[in-house]
């Protein structure tokens with residue numbers, strides 16, 4: 377469903393991504409691994425259209441979106457939970473979720489926050505009137521998930537959803553990812569530092585090194601040698 381082909385992208389003079397080719401198939405959880413600074417977030421931003429590709433293509437459900445703006449990609453069904461969550465601090469929890477609904481593919485007149493998006497985060501409805509900025513990190517992460525799920529995406533990009541989150545909430549986030557996977561409607565591309573975490577949810581793995589895909593394969597092929605070479609700090 378998502379096909380990135382020979383992508384090159386960067387900032388100003390510097391080239392960060394080199395010849396990156398990656399696929400996400402329907403229903404898969406694909407994990408993007410690599411040490412700090414190898415270009416994982418840059419790749420996710422390029423897929424979402426926040427950073428222009430200099431070479432190569434990004435295709436989604438058979439259509440090329442390489443030059444499409446982020447809003448168009450969102451309306452095509454790509455949801456994004458950015459690193460640092462980027463909750464609107466001055467808006468209420470409910471208003472934050474409504475922002476996500478803007479990317480819905482349903483006609484405006486019949487749009488509503490889907491129950492299944494909220495059901496995964498039972499704590500949220502009791503906080504609908506609170507300002508997003510007043511929530512804890514874990515609550516904001518749940519809100520960022522709900523905001524992204526409001527438009528019923530068929531691909532969800534998750535950039536380090538467990539970063540800075542306390543362990544009990546990390547377990548909740550793992551459960552949410554598993555439940556999205558079990559629903560079978562939404563594929564996931566996940567950036568996550570914890571190997572244990574990605575092993576517990578992932579179907580397929582890409583390892584980036586210096587902006588290029590250094591390794592790819594299934595869980596059973598993710599050997600200690602690969603981990604030592606590309607992931608151990």
Ligand SMILES: Nc1ncnc2c1ncn2[C@@H]1O[C@H](COP(=O)(O)OP(=O)(O)OP(=O)(O)O)[C@@H](O)[C@H]1O
Pocket residue numbers: 387392410411412413414415416417418419
């Ligand atoms: N806005 C920017 N302008 C210039 N350089 C940037 C910008 N954002 C990132 N970089 C540089 O691009 C490189 C890749 O960064 P990126 O955030 O994609 O890495 P990452 O693999 O996601 O790392 P991390 O795990 O630390 O988030 C780094 O050298 C970083 O300093």
